[in-house]
Amino acid sequence: MIDHITGGQALNVLKILGISGTTKAEVTVVMNVGSGRLVKKDIVKVEDRELRDEEVNRIALIAPLATLNIIRDSKVIEKHPVNLPEEIVGVVRCQNPNCISNTKEPIESKMKVMAKNPVLLRCLYCEQPLTNEIAEYLI
Numbered sequence: 163m164i165d166h167i168t169g170g171q172a173l174n175v176l177k178i179l180g181i182s183g184t185t186k187a188e189v190t191v192v193m194n195v196g197s198g199r200l201v202k203k204d205i206v207k208v209e210d211r212e213l214r215d216e217e218v219n220r221i222a223l224i225a226p227l228a229t230l231n232i233i234r235d236s237k238v239i240e241k242h243p244v245n246l247p248e249e250i251v252g253v254v255r256c257q258n259p260n261c262i263s264n265t266k267e268p269i270e271s272k273m274k275v276m277a278k279n280p281v282l283l284r285c286l287y288c289e290q291p292l293t294n295e296i297a298e299y300l301i
Contacts, residue, residue, distance in 0.1 A: 163233055164213075167225040169194050169202030174297040176206065178220045179213075187211065200227065207233075220253055222246045224297050226279045246275050254283060254299045258290040271301065 167175055172193050176182075181189055188209040197203040204225075213221075213230065221228055222244035232240040252270040256263050263271040263285065273283040273292065283292040292299060 163205065163207040163231040163238075164221065164225075165203070165205050165229045165231055166197070166199060166227050167204040167206060167221075168227070169200065169204055171224045171297070172204035172206050174224050174300075175204070175221055177297075178217055178224075178300065179206075179208065179211075181208065216253065218244055219247065219250060220300055223250070223254065223281055223283075223300070226281055246278050246281070248275055249273065249286070250275065250283065253301060254292065254296060255301050256285040256288060256290055257292050257299055258285065258288050261285055261288040261290060263287050 164175060170193065172191050176191070181187065190207040192205040194202045194204065218230065223246070226244065226246065228244045230242045230244065231238050250273040254273050255271050258264065263269050272286040274286055276282040276284050280293065281296060283296070285292070
């Protein structure tokens, strides 16, 4: 279960996880519910799914306060906050259309994490900041 997702971002989390309406997985989505920690939060629960580090990094970009909960036999046995690494490679494209990472050159995008909440990224090639609508720039 992924808890404390920024309100309104649950559908982006599903996109990151590659979950669409045709999935066979059992998925529960709760959106824009009250929270003591956040004003509004979303929750996504996916049965029998272990998240890869790349998926966790992507989720952390749009929900920096999210918590990953491992549930077995209806009990939370582990809780882990998401954690953004210092550098994000190949996950988010630069918003600058003239950046070398957006050309046909064989270069992976590289973003430096300047701040974690709210998330502020800076392209390592052209130094363009990326702060808003990060979900739109996910690769």
